[in-house]
Amino acid sequence: MRTILVALGLAALILAGLMVTGMVSIDQTRPAVVQAPKFKADVGKVELGTTNKTVEVPTLQVEKADGAKQQ
Template sequence: MRAILAIIGLAVIVILAMAWLGMINLNLRSGALPEVKVEGGKAPAVQADVGKVDMGYTNKTIQVPTVVMENKTIQVPRVEVEKARQPVEAN
């Protein structure tokens, strides 16, 4: 599929390049679409039997994982920052 799209894209680029270089002269004439009259008509009748979908809740017992939280003392990284002293101004 990609190969077909690549070939079509390459063909369009080649045609545009040839037209730009003057190797192809495209003479476009004004045109018009044909007129179409729509008269009467009726959509076809369709009868269909469809299934029924019912939604609701029911109670079931299932296994659910639980998480227990407890406090422990551990070592964590610590960063201390000491600000630089301000220079003393001479009076």
């Protein structure tokens, strides 16, 4: 029972976050008088892509101190 409540709470928080950022917009299109209310939901779109790029990576050189022991 606790797991279900936690899952519902997380779902509510995620939905609230999406509504705040504008990714989800829910509008009531028919009032709830005798019939069940009707809602229309517009959701945002996310597109993913890839790009090949060449990136310079720094090199690292380590030198032992003059008095260091050889192993």
